[in-house]
Amino acid sequence: MTADVPLAPAPVLIVEDSAVQAEMLRRVVEGAGYAVLSAGDGATALALARAQRPAAVVSDVSMPVMDGYELCRHLHDDEALAGIPVILLTSLAATDDVIRGLNAGADCYVTKPYDEAVLLASLRAQIEAPPSPSCAGACPPMRLRLGDDEHELRPRDARQLVGLLVSTYESAVHQNRELRRTQERLLDANRELEASNRTLEAAYAELRETQSRLVQSAKMASLGELVAGVAHEINNPLAFVLNHHATVSRALVQVEAEARPQLSPERARLLDKARERLADMAGGLERMRDLVVKLRTFSRLDAGEIRTIDVEEAIDAVLTLLQHRLHDRIRVTRRGVPQRGLDCYPGPLNQVLMNLLANAIDAIDPAAGDGEITITTLEDEDMMRIEIADNGKGMCERVRERIFEPFFTTKPVGAGTGLGLSISFGIVRQHGGTLEAFSEEGVGTRMVVRLPLRQNGPTAATNTGGAT
Ligand SMILES: Nc1ncnc2c1ncn2[C@@H]1O[C@H](COP(=O)(O)OP(=O)(O)OP(=O)(O)O)[C@@H](O)[C@H]1O
Ligand SMILES: [Mg+2]
Missing domain, CATH: 3.30.565.10 (Histidine kinase-like ATPase, C-terminal domain)
Incomplete structure (x- = not known):
């Protein structure tokens, strides 16, 4: 970029109260091959302009001591400085900005945060534009209604009016493009967020499932162990009792066959009762054996x-x-x-x-x-x-x-x-x-x-x- 642009005969005056912003602007403008003068407020800038007559002024709008609009007005009220083009850097937040810039005599708007290429193209256009012949295209003051407010417009000439409006429009288009890009980036980020969210949800669901499986299997394992233990503990004495029950039953049958004829009716009734009890016990023992089998089935x-x-x-x-x-x-x-x-x-x-x-x-x-x-x-x-x-x-x-x-x-x-x-x-x-x-x-x-x-x-x- 530096190679194509011949050194401007006069420097560009940068007016910016923030030291960091001023330094960034200086680098951009110098990088394009222009010499640079810097001022931190409107009043200093006016004094510098009077002393060194810059080729153009690039000025912030809100500044202490004297703001960008006032500086603009002073420059244009001074016959020796009136031809210096002024580029205002603004956030263009309200309609008023354009009207105030127009009435102050600004030639061009560039929105903040500025795009370097847009700023330099505007600067070059303003410096290289042929000076407007005095009074050519002079516009009378006019009244303009915007929404509920009526404004008075006092353009310097037709070129200032059109130039400022077109630069405003360009800035708006640029801002709009930036907004779209940001929106697309946001949409992308949102899509990524949604994807990570889904992954997280799936991982969380899996974790809950694993946790529940673990809790349940631990519960079932301890229940199974307990049941198996109980079944085992019952099983051994049960086998022993079942064996003895069978032996006792057989012995009773044998003894009964021999002894019954000699027994008194009372003893015979006692023997019958013993046989019945043994039969009941067999039923109970069967149920216990059944229970043990079932407990073991469960504990598998x-x-x-x-x-x-x-x-x-x-x-x-x-x-x-x-x-x-x-x-x-x-x-x-x-x-x-x-x-x-x-x-x-x-x-x-x-x-x-x-x-x-x-x-x-x-x-x-x-x-x-x-x-x-x-x-x-x-x-x-x-x-x-x-x-x-x-x-x-x-x-x-x-x-x-x-x-x-x-x-x-x-x-x-x-x-x-x-x-x-x-x-x-x-x-x-x-x-x-x-x-x-x-x-x-x-x-x-x-x-x-x-x-x-x-x-x-x-x-x-x-x-x-x-x-x-
Ligand atoms: N047969 C049923 N009749 C009515 N409600 C039921 C029945 N089975 C399950 N539910 C309902 O479903 C819920 C979840 O059942 P689930 O077996 O998962 O857990 P829980 O019985 O509450 O607890 P846990 O089984 O862990 O001791 C129960 O709390 C109950 O509201
Ligand atoms: Mg349940």
Whole structure:
């Protein structure tokens, strides 16, 4: 740029009260090959102009002592300085600015923050413009209505009027372009922000899911351990008692055969009673053995391995564990018997059944005497459908929409963690199945689990006995 422009015969006078801005302006103007004079306010600038008659004045508008408009007016009132073009640097915030600049005799406006190329092009145009012949195109004062205000315009001549207006328009166009660019940059930044927000939300959701899975599996693992421990502790003495019961029963039969004819009626009645008690004990011991088997079935937390299980057995095991909460107040009805086993991770599947059944029990008001839970197991082509329906309090739409969210619970603090269904949903999905809720407030809820009968994972080991 420096190479093309010959040194101006007279310097450019820069008037700017901010030392930093003044220095920046000086570099720009000098960089274009002009000599520069600097002043920090209008009064100093006027004195300098009188002493050295600059080729053009580039002036800030707001300054102490004498502002840009006043400087302009003084320059144009002075016959010796009237021909010096004045470029005002302004933010062009109000219509008044243009009118004040025009009436003060300014030749050109450049908006702040200025674009160097625009400023230099305006400066060059003003310096190189031929001097206007005196009185050529002189304009009479005119009145102009802008909005609610009326202004008096006193242009020096037609060239000043048009020049100032066109430069104002140019500045507005430039500002508009800058605004558009800023807007585009903002839109880009916004898009980036939205993308990072989505990533963050996904990471947060994953974190919550992992957290809930961890909490639940820890809960289930400790429950499983406890149950397995209890089953083991009961199992040994139970085996011992069962053996002795059988021995005692056999001995009694033998002794009875020989002794009965000699027994008094009273002793014979006592013997009958002993035999009855032994039979009752057999029933009780059978139930205990059953319980141990079910406890062991439940405690299979071998989540790492797919096995083929009997769903009915798994449901039995869970119902056994929940027996103390069912009491006599809730009737459990079973429907449908699947013909084939189900491939699944037994521990997690128990967890699903446990969560669904516990929720069904919770939904039934303890005061209502006619609580009912219906468990239906059906095979539907290559899928198994397990439905757990209750006639409890049901859910309103607002609750039903949120039940699979981790930590969503309507139960009192301490009663529910709000993890049961979200974890069950995850387990069912992991098996390639679906979990759906159908509910009507005040009528009841039906939870439907659909699971593929066969899994393509590691070869399913058949689990026939129910216990591990
Ligand atoms: N069978 C149902 N009947 C009525 N509402 C239910 C039923 N099952 C679930 N809900 C509603 O869904 C909510 C979430 O259930 P979820 O099993 O996830 O958590 P929770 O039972 O509250 O707590 P947690 O199972 O962790 O102890 C429950 O608080 C309840 O409002
Ligand atoms: Mg629950």
